[in-house]
Amino acid sequence: MSDITSPATAAEIAGTARPAWSRRKAVLRALRHRSLSLGLVLFILLVLAAFSAPWLTSFDPTAQEPMATFTPPGGVHLMGTDAFGRDLFARVLFGARTTILASISVVVLGAIVGTVLGLVAGYFGGTLGFSIMRLIDLLLAFPGILLALTVTTILGPGLTNGVIAIAAILVPIFARLVEGATAEVRNLPYVEAATAAGASSARIIFKHILPNVMSGVIVLTTTWLGIAALWITALGFIGLGVQPPRPELGAILNDGQNYIMLAWWITVFPGLFLSLFVISVNLIGDGLRDELDPTLNRL
Amino acid sequence: MSAGRKHRLIKTVLAAGALALAAGGAQAQNKNAKLVVGWAEPIDTLDPVTTGARNQGPLLANIFDALVWLTPDFKVEPLLATKWTISEDGKTYTFTLREDVKFHDGTPFDAESVVANIKYITDKNTQAKVALSLLGPCKTATATAKYTVEFKCETPYAPLLAQLGVPYLGMQSPKALAEYGKDIGLHPTGTGPFAFVSYQPNQSLVLKRNEAYAWNPASVGHKGPPNIAEITFQIVPNAQARVNQFQSGQSQMMQQTPGVYWNTFQKMDRFTAIPVPITGLGIFAPVNASKFPTNDLAVRKAIQYAVDKKGVIQLAEAGAFPPSLTPLQPSMIGYDKSLEDMYPFDPAKAEATLKDGGWTKKDGFWEKDGKRLSLNITAISTSTSYPLLAQAIQGYLQKVGMEANITQLATPAWLASNINGDMSLTPLQYVGIDPDALSNWFTPGQYFNWSHFNDPKLTGLFQDGQRERDPDKRLKIYHEIQKIIMDQAVMLPLRQNIDLVMTSKKLTGVTYIGGGYEYLGAASLAD
Numbered sequence: 001m002s003d004i005t006s007p008a009t010a011a012e013i014a015g016t017a018r019p020a021w022s023r024r025k026a027v028l029r030a031l032r033h034r035s036l037s038l039g040l041v042l043f044i045l046l047v048l049a050a051f052s053a054p055w056l057t058s059f060d061p062t063a064q065e066p067m068a069t070f071t072p073p074g075g076v077h078l079m080g081t082d083a084f085g086r087d088l089f090a091r092v093l094f095g096a097r098t099t100i101l102a103s104i105s106v107v108v109l110g111a112i113v114g115t116v117l118g119l120v121a122g123y124f125g126g127t128l129g130f131s132i133m134r135l136i137d138l139l140l141a142f143p144g145i146l147l148a149l150t151v152t153t154i155l156g157p158g159l160t161n162g163v164i165a166i167a168a169i170l171v172p173i174f175a176r177l178v179e180g181a182t183a184e185v186r187n188l189p190y191v192e193a194a195t196a197a198g199a200s201s202a203r204i205i206f207k208h209i210l211p212n213v214m215s216g217v218i219v220l221t222t223t224w225l226g227i228a229a230l231w232i233t234a235l236g237f238i239g240l241g242v243q244p245p246r247p248e249l250g251a252i253l254n255d256g257q258n259y260i261m262l263a264w265w266i267t268v269f270p271g272l273f274l275s276l277f278v279i280s281v282n283l284i285g286d287g288l289r290d291e292l293d294p295t296l297n298r299l
Numbered sequence: 300m301s302a303g304r305k306h307r308l309i310k311t312v313l314a315a316g317a318l319a320l321a322a323g324g325a326q327a328q329n330k331n332a333k334l335v336v337g338w339a340e341p342i343d344t345l346d347p348v349t350t351g352a353r354n355q356g357p358l359l360a361n362i363f364d365a366l367v368w369l370t371p372d373f374k375v376e377p378l379l380a381t382k383w384t385i386s387e388d389g390k391t392y393t394f395t396l397r398e399d400v401k402f403h404d405g406t407p408f409d410a411e412s413v414v415a416n417i418k419y420i421t422d423k424n425t426q427a428k429v430a431l432s433l434l435g436p437c438k439t440a441t442a443t444a445k446y447t448v449e450f451k452c453e454t455p456y457a458p459l460l461a462q463l464g465v466p467y468l469g470m471q472s473p474k475a476l477a478e479y480g481k482d483i484g485l486h487p488t489g490t491g492p493f494a495f496v497s498y499q500p501n502q503s504l505v506l507k508r509n510e511a512y513a514w515n516p517a518s519v520g521h522k523g524p525p526n527i528a529e530i531t532f533q534i535v536p537n538a539q540a541r542v543n544q545f546q547s548g549q550s551q552m553m554q555q556t557p558g559v560y561w562n563t564f565q566k567m568d569r570f571t572a573i574p575v576p577i578t579g580l581g582i583f584a585p586v587n588a589s590k591f592p593t594n595d596l597a598v599r600k601a602i603q604y605a606v607d608k609k610g611v612i613q614l615a616e617a618g619a620f621p622p623s624l625t626p627l628q629p630s631m632i633g634y635d636k637s638l639e640d641m642y643p644f645d646p647a648k649a650e651a652t653l654k655d656g657g658w659t660k661k662d663g664f665w666e667k668d669g670k671r672l673s674l675n676i677t678a679i680s681t682s683t684s685y686p687l688l689a690q691a692i693q694g695y696l697q698k699v700g701m702e703a704n705i706t707q708l709a710t711p712a713w714l715a716s717n718i719n720g721d722m723s724l725t726p727l728q729y730v731g732i733d734p735d736a737l738s739n740w741f742t743p744g745q746y747f748n749w750s751h752f753n754d755p756k757l758t759g760l761f762q763d764g765q766r767e768r769d770p771d772k773r774l775k776i777y778h779e780i781q782k783i784i785m786d787q788a789v790m791l792p793l794r795q796n797i798d799l800v801m802t803s804k805k806l807t808g809v810t811y812i813g814g815g816y817e818y819l820g821a822a823s824l825a826d
Contacts (some may be wrong), residue, residue: 005801060693064614064690064691064694066610066613066614069325069613069614069617070559083559083614083615083617083687084614084615084690084691084694085614133565153709154711156706156708156712157680157706157707157708158706238680238681239680239681239686239707240680240707242706242708243704243705243706244689244690244693244705244707245687245690245693245694246706257537257539258538258539258557258559258683259537261539261542261543262559262560262563
């Protein structure tokens with residue numbers, strides 16, 4: 001990432017550019033990192049399963065079948081059926097696709113907005129930076145899920161609004177990190193050099209500062225991906241996320257909670273998928289943190 | 300009878316002498332029994348006047364007595380009033396009251412107490428809900444003697460007598476009303492078989508036996524104070540948790556049993572199943588007659604044919620309930636059996652109805668003038684059953700090419716969408732004991748006119764129904780009203796409203812007030 005810095009001089013002053021041999025070494029070292037590789041394998045498997053759902057099952061995840069409600073796992077219905085006689089395997093896979101896509105959208109949206117706000121606040125400082133950061137502090141003061149609930153109450157339920165709501169929780173977290181890192185970097189000689197060379201603020205921010213704060217953003221993105229997935233499912237669980245009958249892991253968990261003693265499979269399979277997904281993301285996040293930036297341990 | 304219990308009985312007899320012999324000698328009841336009930340919904344207030352919740356009714360029924368007792372089949376019996384007369388013009392009701400009744404706080408009950416209660420209900424500052432609507436146009440009460448009270452109505456109002464038996468019109472102690480003011484909801488003081496002990500919000504309500512109780516309604520088959528010493532209503536909204544609590548013996552009674560467990564538990568001999576019919580309009584969905592596409596009668600009729608009620612109940616509630624096929628619930632005055640077959644489940648007919656109405660099918664969905672037939676089904680997100688019903692309905696509508704989207708909303712947003720008419724249909728319940736309950740739903744200007752329907756003929760019929768005193772003529776009026784409602788298809792009846800109550804075999808004598816309010820004043824719990 002860091003070798004995309006363009007004016008070679010500036011990058012070399014900061015010592016961020018890496019020769020090719022060092023990059024290969026980094027990749028090798030990363031793969032030797034056991035938790036990182038385990039997490040990656042798990043993550044790829046789960047995502048593949050979710051995104052190839054239409055080829056893995058011929059069942060329509062929303063097709064109701066009054067004669068086949070609560071079929072136990074095995075046979076035609078690999079994971080059994082739910083109260084509506086819908087095939088649970090299809091629902092979990094299609095549901096996972098929704099959950100995974102939504103959580104990725106959440107972190108990407110949160111990261112982009114948060115990073116831009118943080119860069120602007122950190123680079124310009126002054127009244128602008130101050131006002132942005134106080135606004136961020138205000139958002140940070142809200143307990144996360146409460147903020148999400150407030151946003152969905154205003155915007156109405158639904159997947160898109162759920163994504164916006166949870167991204168709103170992540171924005172201040174990213175903005176805080178990026179603002180700190182930017183304020184640190186902006187006084188370094190290579191930024192001064194770029195300023196002296198007549199580069200515009202936008203160019204300095206995106207070409208010189210951004211690449212140097214990026215590693216932190218990437219680590220934060222993976223750390224929060226798992227949490228975003230949990231929040232998306234939480235919204236689905238309380239009925240404010242994806243609207244039925246569209247499957248989503250949280251909504252399926254909610255379907256199952258009333259029958260847990262009679263039909264454990266409705267709860268167990270989506271729960272298992274969600275747990276494995278969050279574990280894989282956390283393993284990747286931990287590994288990346290070790291590899292990319294040991295100083296970020298406090299996050 | 301075990302030796303221990305016999306021993307205890309003998310001791311009781313020896314200690315209390317002849318009095319105990321009379322009471323305890325009939326049967327060996329456990330007079331110290333403590334009953335735990337798994338309750339399904341949080342309590343908003345224990346003031347019968349300001350609550351708006353149906354599930355509050357049973358709690359109130361055990362703390363408060365009303366003037367009359369309504370049997371499960373709607374016969375009116377004496378309770379706090381021993382007899383009554385209705386004037387020729389139907390506008391004046393005169394009640395003679397019992398003279399031996401005391402409130403839980405020791406205040407004697409008399410005609411002035413009734414007057415104080417009615418004043419409290421009709422006071423603008425009270426914000427009365429169900430209680431006020433139950434009084435109808437009869438909003439003044441006067442004490443004509445110490446134990447005689449007279450209700451005056453502005454217009455003749457036939458439903459009054461039965462409605463005075465509903466727990467929301469339970470009599471509260473005038474002393475407590477004056478003393479606690481706005482906090483009366485935390486200090487419920489009635490004359491009922493059980494008296495208030497404590498209340499922990501979202502946790503429990505504890506009641507104890509009213510030792511002075513001697514004015515039991517005749518038909519419950521029990522005289523004197525209740526057999527049960529203490530009742531704890533534990534508030535467990537999560538259905539699974541309520542089931543676990545009951546199954547493990549931590550509670551001896553639970554309400555709102557989920558359909559699947561209702562079926563399973565009925566096969567076990569440890570439990571007794573008590574289906575308590577809740578009268579009113581049942582579980583139904585008002586259909587919005589003012590918004591596209593349900594402003595088209597053909598669409599409304601097609602919905603009626605397209606939804607298989609039995610299938611919906613099977614999918615959403617494990618088939619534990621009978622379907623509802625008419626606006627009013629069976630067992631109610633005005634129920635019209637002839638309407639049951641008006642809209643059989645017939646997908647082909649649903650499609651034919653749409654075709655006749657000028658709709659064409661394109662890419663699997665119906666459309667007219669380039670606009671797709673798309674319905675918005677809303678459901679309260681916090682409810683266990685409504686989102687499931689919505690999904691099942693949606694499934695059936697999609698099968699005949701009617702697009703339907705579900706929006707789950709928290710209660711305030713849901714109410715707003717109903718009032719603004721943003722939804723096409725939404726499953727809900729409405730409770731009432733008189734067929735006049737329909738007028739709240741299908742008269743313009745009423746709060747509950749969520750089908751946004753206005754038919755002057757129907758409005759006129761509702762007025763006739765309220766005034767008519769002749770039972771047979773009244774019946775005819777409500778049959779005609781229901782015929783219009785079904786012809787216009789402005790409501791989709793779904794299932795009968797029944798509180799599925801499960802009790803341990805040890806608990807006997809559980810009964811209910813007409814309308815569906817569980818009453819434990821005659822119950823006993825064995826060791």
